[in-house]
Amino acid sequence: ETGVTQSPTHLIKTRGQQVTLRCSSQSGHNTVSWYQQALGQGPQFIFQYYREEENGRGNFPPRFSGLQFPNYSSELNVNALELDDSALYLCASSPSGRSGANVLTFGAGSRLTVL
Amino acid sequence: QKEVEQNSGPLSVPEGAIASLNCTYSDRGSQSFFWYRQYSGKSPELIMSIYSNGDKEDGRFTAQLNKASQYVSLLIRDSQPSDSATYLCAVHNAGNMLTFGGGTRLMVKP
Numbered sequence: 001e002t003g004v005t006q007s008p009t010h011l012i013k014t015r016g017q018q019v020t021l022r023c024s025s026q027s028g029h030n031t032v033s034w035y036q037q038a039l040g041q042g043p044q045f046i047f048q049y050y051r052e053e054e055n056g057r058g059n060f061p062p063r064f065s066g067l068q069f070p071n072y073s074s075e076l077n078v079n080a081l082e083l084d085d086s087a088l089y090l091c092a093s094s095p096s097g098r099s100g101a102n103v104l105t106f107g108a109g110s111r112l113t114v115l
Numbered sequence: 116q117k118e119v120e121q122n123s124g125p126l127s128v129p130e131g132a133i134a135s136l137n138c139t140y141s142d143r144g145s146q147s148f149f150w151y152r153q154y155s156g157k158s159p160e161l162i163m164s165i166y167s168n169g170d171k172e173d174g175r176f177t178a179q180l181n182k183a184s185q186y187v188s189l190l191i192r193d194s195q196p197s198d199s200a201t202y203l204c205a206v207h208n209a210g211n212m213l214t215f216g217g218g219t220r221l222m223v224k225p
Contacts, residue, residue, distance in 0.1 A: 033213075042119075042203050042215035043159065056212050090158055103149075104213065106158040 002027055004093050004107035012113045013081050021076045021110045023091030031055070032074040033104065034066060035090040043090055049074055050096070078112075086114045117142040117208050121216035129224050134191040136219050138204030141185070147207035148180055150189045153218065154200045163189060194223045 005024045013019050025032050031050045035043035045058035049068035063079040072093070078085055088111050092104035118141040128134045136150075147166055151159035165171045165178040165187070177190040187206075191198055201218040208214050 035215075040217075042121075042205075042217045043213075045212040045214065048212065058212055103161060103164060104159075106160070109158050 004091055004105050006091050006107035006110050008110055009108065010111045012115060014115050015081055015083060017081050018077065018079045019081060019112060021089050023074045023076070023107060025072045025074070025093030026105050028095060029093035029105065030072050030096050031094045032068055032072065033092045033094070034074070034076045035092065037088040037090055037109070046076065081114045083114050086112060117214050119204055119206050119214050119216035121204055121219045123217055124220040125222050126219055127222045127224060128194050130194060130196060132194050134194045134198065134221055134223070136189040136202050136221065138187045138216055139185055140187070140206045142206065142208055143185060145206045145208060148178070148187045149205040149213065150178060151203040151205060152200045153203055159203055196223050196225050199223050
């Protein structure tokens with residue numbers, strides 16, 4: 001059974017650029033959530049995807065967007081990068097169903113630095 | 116704004132002692148509660164979930180939930196240096212989101 005894999009692990013961008021982060025969910029999981037974790041803080045919910053549709057969104061601007069593909073993998077896109085976007089971006093997958101939907105398995109994360 | 120509050124610590128306990136980690140939440144309608152452990156530079160990993168008032172035990176870990184007081188706690192018995200990490204409390208809110216607290220850093224001293 002493979003876990004949640006994310007790529008890239010580290011990347012550096014400059015203000016105004018765009019970035020795409022990728023995530024493959026754990027085998028058997030069809031729900032993917034994305035979180036942003038700034039240094040020294042807890043993860044903050046960006047959005048969740050289920051059956052290729054956005055299924056919940058946190059307090060993030062529209063320049064944060066995502067996709068889920070038929071194989072349940074997902075992408076997070078951030079446009080017009082700002083310095084405050086520097087953070088660890090965590091992808092988490094979970095099984096469907098009421099009891100399992102929030103039992104998250106996290107990937108190792110993508111650390112984004114915006115200069 | 117639905118909030119989850121934790122003392123940031125660090126909480127320092129000697130090896131073999133009981134570590135007590137606390138969390139309060141603001142959304143009275145919350146139904147599901149989770150504790151995640153995060154080692155430095157790593158991603159969070161689930162250690163406990165609790166859905167009903169009372170205690171839930173799993174090995175050295177006990178989660179306690181009091182919905183009337185909007186309070187969740189995690190007890191770690193016989194603390195080991197390998198338990199040194201940041202512990203994140205998470206609460207399920209509407210909109211399929213988990214709201215995390217800022218985490219409590221636990222240090223277990225040999």
